[in-house]
Amino acid sequence: MAVIVELTVPADAFELGQILRVEGATKITLETMVPLGGRPIPFVRVHNGTRNAFEETVRDHPTVTELTLVNSHDGERLYALDWDSSGASLLQTILGLGGVLLSATGTTDTWSLELRFPTHDALSEFQEYYIDQNIQVSIKHIYNPTKPDAGPWFGLSPTQRETLIHAVESGYYSLPREISTQELADAFDVSDQAITERLRRGISALVQNTLLVDPEQD
Structure with missing residues (x-):
């Protein structure tokens, strides 16, 4: 049966946290991830951030191909991030185990993630990975909220x-x-x-x- 886990991870241990570096009270929310050509393309919303500094930092990251401003409204900006996600990483481990990133919110120091794994065994493998890598993960909740055949979005198309x-x-x-x-x-x-x-x-x-x-x- 599928299982959902809510956890926090240090920003510098999560590749999106390494790329989307923010300062002060700036917060980043992952809107969705669209697979294009086998690569996950995140859409991220930036709240209360300094535009020029943020864009310059992200575009300077060696894995980033392009950062595109999709829209801006009321102090918030939505970006599409095209990046090379092929390297060994926390996110690739999650995806390789059949996991789905349901939500992600980042600050200067930490990212809060909501992940769905197809089985408890897959979650156990993920836990073994971050322990072996000495990544300080804090588990908040683990639960089975849906029917087994509901899919990653609670049965929604x-x-x-x-x-x-x-x-x-x-x-x-x-x-x-x-x-x-x-x-x-x-x-x-x-x-x-x-x-x-x-x-x-x-x-x-x-x-x-x-x-x-x-x-x-x-």
Whole structure:
């Protein structure tokens, strides 16, 4: 059965922490990782950072091919990072064991990661790796939150996941609501009925694969 682990790792022990170096109160959030040509391309959001210093530091890293500013809004910037991830590393070990990086947030000193491994044995192999490498990993939580066949995103399709994330980040579920159903539909070039159905199916999948899981199955 799949297992999810939440942990923290020193920034200098994690390759994205080595590349995306920040200072002060700057925080980095990994938005998603898109596999292109066999290489994971991270989209990262930078909060409260100094643009010029950050971009210069990242582009100077020897593994970085390109850093592209995707958009900027209200003091936050979204970048696409093209880099050479082929070297032996913490992330490559995770991916090699069938792990999925569900979320990652970094600061000056540490990165908080949420990882999903296909089995407890894979997680044990990962633990053996970082112990052998003398990486100071702090485990926060380990749990089996979903049905075994739910997939890495709790049963959501990529489209459902993207829509739900955009809806939450845009304030669709805020009180008062900050974006209308039609505006949300326009963002995905579909009808308001289609977007409502997509949200309904996505929420249903989340509930069925998390809240309705029989604890005895874990």
